[in-house]
Amino acid sequence: MTRTAFSGLSSDAITIDAARSGDLGPDDVRISADTLAEQATVAECHENPQLAENFRRAAELVGFTDEELMRLYETLRPRRATAEELRSLAASLTERGAVRNAALVREAAAVYARRGLLR
Amino acid sequence: MSRPVGRIRFMDAQRVNLDGFAVPDAALGLIAFDSPADPEPSLVIADGRVVELDGRPEAEFDTLDEFIARHGLDLAVGDEAMALDNVEFARMVVDPSVARAEIIRLSAGMTPAKLAKSLAMLRAPELMMAMTKMRARRTPSNQAHVTNRLDDPLLLAADAATAAAFGFRELESTVPVLADAPSNAVAVTIGAAVGAAGVLVQCSVEEAAELELGLRGFVSYAETISLYGTDQVFLDGDDTPWSKAFLTSAYASRGIKMRVTSGGGAEALMGGAEGRSMFYLESRCVALARAIGSQGVQNGGIDSASVAGAVPRGVRSLTAENLMVMMRNLESCSGNDALMSESEMRRTARTLPTLLAGSDFICSGFGSIQRYDNMFGPSNMNAEDIDDFLAIQRDWGVDGGLRTATAENIGELRRRAVAAVRAVYSWFGLAEFTDEHAERAIDAAGSKDLGDTDTMAVLNAARTIRDSGMTGIDIVTALYESGFQTEAERVLDMLKARVDGDHLHTAAIFDEQMNVLSLVTDPNDYRGPGTGYDLSGERAVEIDAIRQQRSVADLLDAQAGAADSDAFTSSGTAAAGQDPREVVIGLSPAAGRAIWTTLSGLPLTVALQEILAGLEEEGCLGRVVRINDTIDVGRIGLIAARLSGSGIGIGLQGKGTALIHRRDLPPLANLELYSVAPNITRELYRLLGINAARHALGATPDPARNPYSDEAIEARYHTKVVSFVAIERRCEQPGRAPEQLELRGVS
Structure with a gap:
């Protein structure tokens, strides 16, 4: 099946010639949110709603830069963030449409507070 | 303490005794299954929310409980699954007529303690049957x-x-x-x-560095995302279930395959097992892996394989860990990773069940x-x-x-x-x-x-x-x-x-045509004998045709390369001799025709020259004949003896097996047998000649001792022997009389 990359390029257009002529950028070999949403449906049909949920969280993160992803991961590690920092992180995620990830951060904030994992 | 006897000292010196064997100690987590501190399975759901998990009320949930309770369980089947009798469920897991899908459905509603209790009772062949059915990918x-x-x-x-x-x-x-x-x-x-x-x-x-390699497109999957079975050790690993869940999504957001890593014994090794059994803690890891949305798990003794291996039933628990991953509908990358013993037998025995049952990945790191x-x-x-x-x-x-x-x-x-x-x-x-x-x-x-x-x-x-x-x-x-x-x-x-x-998707690999093989495209369909994965024609050839295999044709080629075709000349039918000093050497039908080199690698002519020299040394005369109508070395020797003036004959097969015979003995009796052809040296053929001469002259021979060794002589040579015998059989000519041979250079 032909799918579309994050950049909007059709996967059929991902060719050696395109790479050689310098027309292919990193975004042309990045998965798109639509494809991840589609894969989530497939995972759900194969008795793994958690994998589906992962793909849906991932779909929200497709547009984040590599650096942003690394920073988000770092913030969620133990004792890296205050309650306030996690709250504002959740808010900014919501603003960018990453509502499932925002929910994950809010849930983490509550548990981190109870288990002493805040900074 | 007195010094142990030699037998024990000898046993102490074997390599297996370099391994550490631990007295089980539940308090330290040095116990494979069923620690006294393992909780009784429980799942209490109120208003669609888990309020108790494996004996722990919601208010006391640690981070793993919390994440599993909120994300990891199918609450719609929770009550049904938890109410199942452990034995009944264990039997369903093993029974090929219960579909994989049904086990997947029920397992999704089971808590870590419930799954651990059920699987702890599976014995080795049951684990293998269950793995055969439950692994995600067919291939x-x-x-x-x-x-x-x-x-x-x-x-x-x-x-x-x-x-x-x-x-x-x-x-x-x-x-x-x-x-x-x-x-x-x-x-x-x-x-x-x-x-x-x-x-x-x-x-x-390290986690962040590995992610970067993936993002840059230098690698195509990731696996070093570690999970641990207790809160303490998890946090020592500088992560939480939420940071791992995020990391899992980060990989997916770039289309990179990933799985997590766990494995029994890790918590005991880090002094944080909280008195729980390795298998129960691993059950928590696997439940968490599913909960965070990982498609697969590498477990079954990774860095801590030797810890599990040190306790009773520890190796069994490693295999049960792999099965547990499969039952959570995840890809199993099945350990057999870190070297778990100095003993060749123990390490092989550890891996064999996985190999026989089949797994998504037999080893999560074959070196x-x-x-x-x-x-x-x-x-x-x-x-x-x-x-x-x-x-x-x-x-x-x-x-x-x-x-x-x-x-x-x-x-x-x-x-x-x-x-x-x-x-x-x-x-x-x-x-x-x-x-x-x-x-x-x-x-x-x-x-x-x-x-x-x-x-x-x-x-x-x-x-x-x-x-x-x-x-x-x-x-x-x-x-x-x-x-x-x-x-x-x-x-x-x-x-x-x-x-x-x-x-x-779960358990995905590419074949060489870039087709994805996964739970989705290549689902395991085992339902008993005659179903599921089996070697296809092409794949069977890849597995069967190892580069060391040899055929009769290969042996014929090798022998033809050593052919010395003018070494022998035939001078008609062999007659009986009269000289009491004469010893006849009977060659087998293929010797000097299609076979030129013995199993010990010695040219047949050299073996023969040594025998002749040995006879001569003791004052006897050798005469060479070829026996055409039997390939049996006993009969060959007996026929030679009957042709011999002294009544003593020698039988020599192309592969080098030889014996001394006497004309009045039954065919299967003989005077001396040199049976281990691969080990018969020039010196032994010389001794054979000397002893045959002494038998002929009525002197006392010093019988040769067969050169036994601790090597797997039969494993090395039996396939060749089958080919040698086949070649002899092709040269056999029933009814054809023995023929007189002259060996070049011997008058």
Whole structure:
């Protein structure tokens, strides 16, 4: 099946010639949110709603830069963030449409507070 | 204490006694199954929310409980699944007539303690039956480690190509020097592309560094995302279930395959088992893996395999861990990873059930390089064992993911892999390698064969790769422009796969046509004998036709190469002799016709000359005849004895087996038998002649002792013996009389 990359390029257009002529950028070999949403449906049909949920969280993160992803991961590690920092992180995620990830951060904030994992 | 007797001292000195065996100690977590501190299974759901999990009320949930309770369980089947009797459920798991899907449905509603209790009762063959049914992917596969002590890129590429040629579908590298990681990732990716299409590659380093390698397109999957079974150890690992869940999504957001790593014994090793059994803690890890949305788990004794191996039933628990992953509907990358014993038997016995039952990945790190080059530490299986593993696949007709490869193929691939990496490193100005270095890498069985290399050059190359902003696409271009078009296509295909994302599903690998094989596209359909995965024609050939196998034709070729066709001349039918000093030597039908070399590698004429010389030494005369109508060495000797003036005869088969016979004895009795043909030396043939002469002259011979050894003589030679016998049979001519032979140079 032909799918579309994050950049909007059709996967059929991902060719050696395109790479050689310098027309292919990193975004042309990045998965798109639509494809991840589609894969989530497939995972759900194969008795793994958690994998589906992962793909849906991932779909929200497709547009984040590599650096942003690394920073988000770092913030969620133990004792890296205050309650306030996690709250504002959740808010900014919501603003960018990453509502499932925002929910994950809010849930983490509550548990981190109870288990002493805040900074 | 008095010194033990010799028998015990001898046993103490065996290698298995280098292994540590621990007295079970539940308080320290040194217990495989069922610690007194393991909770009773429980699941209380109120208003669609878990309020108690395995005996713990919601208010006391630790981070693992919390994440599993909120995300990991199918609450719709919770009550039904938890109410099932443990024995009844265990039987369903093993029973081929209960569909995999039904077990998956029920397992999704089971708490960690419930699943641990049910699976703890499965015995070894039951575990294997269950694995055969429950693994996600129909086609088994295997993963290799590709590393070396020097992080040498040329050797890494050559070894990656080699591993791919032997059939490994995932290659995992790591580094002794962390900063070398980008170089290793690039070199293994290129080498893998030389070896085969569709090989997944990873470079195992710290979580954030590994993510970066993936984002840059240097590797195609990730596995070093560790989970632990207690809160304390999890936090010591500097993560929480939420940070791991996020990391899992981060990989998926870039279309990169990933799995998590756990494994029984890790918590005990870190002093944080909280008195729980290894299997219960692992059950928590696996439940969490499912909860965070990982498609698979590497477990079953990774770094802590020896801890599990030290306690009673520990090895069994490692296999049960793999099964548990399968039951959570996840990909099992089934351990058999770190070397768990100094004993060849113990380490083989540990892996055999997985190999026989089949798994998504039999090993989560078969050391495709030599033990000393494995920077994860030696694996349970290593380069030293590849041929053993191939033979075991063939013995049982099972697919362990490996295939045979010819010497020529491996040689060519290594040469091309080295050339490709050299070209790419040169293209980007990363490093220049000498011809001598390249030649050594091609030929090397390990990094010790490389001599002195410039390790700073590797470090500089790695730094440049990291700092220059190079990506996987740049590698594609460099490969293509340097003349490695096929490899460029293969690396690009792996990048393109990210856009499709089909390989993000459970247990996904690529075949060599870039088809995804996964839970979705290649689901396990085992329902008992005659169903499920079996070796197809083509795959059966790959497994059966190991490079060491030989046929009768091969033996005939080898013998023809040693033919000495004018060594013997026939002078008609042999008559009975009258001289009391005469000893007749009867040759078998193929000796000197189709067979020229004995099993010991001695030319037949030399064996014969030694016998004749021995006879002469004692004052006897030898006469050579060929017996045409039997291949039995006893009958040959007896017929020779009846032709002999002394009544003593010698029988000699083409393969070298020989005996001394006397004309009045029954065929199966004889005076001396030299039966272990592969071990019969020139000296022994000489002694045979001497003793035959003494029998003829009525003197007292000093019988030869058969040269027994502790080697598997039969294993080495029996296939050849079958061919030797077949050739003798072809030359046999029933009813044809013995013929008189003259041996060249003997009057």
